[in-house]
Amino acid sequence: MPLEQEFPGSAKDWLRYARGDLQLARTRKTSLILYAALCFxxxxxxxxxxxxxxIGHGIPFPRTHNLRTLLDLMVNRFEIPDEVQTGRF
Incomplete structure (x- = not known):
């Protein structure tokens, strides 16, 4: 996969987007809200x-939605907690 040369927005922008998604993910499930939407x-x-x-560390990454691919770019640069590596909390 080719790596992105220009990042769309700042690290601060991406954290703001992430916080918005996290707020939606924490919404209580109702008959109108599917678990799949909360998981998304x-x-x-x-x-x-x-x-x-x-982005904050200037590390290029491919256009992907794969969390493992993104984590793999960090493994040799940062200390990643085991629960983040495995996705088990």
Missing amino acids: HAQQAAEKSLKAVL
């Missing part, structure tokens, strides 16, 4: 947070 926003919050870290 949880994944988006995680993805945008990881991209904010990469």
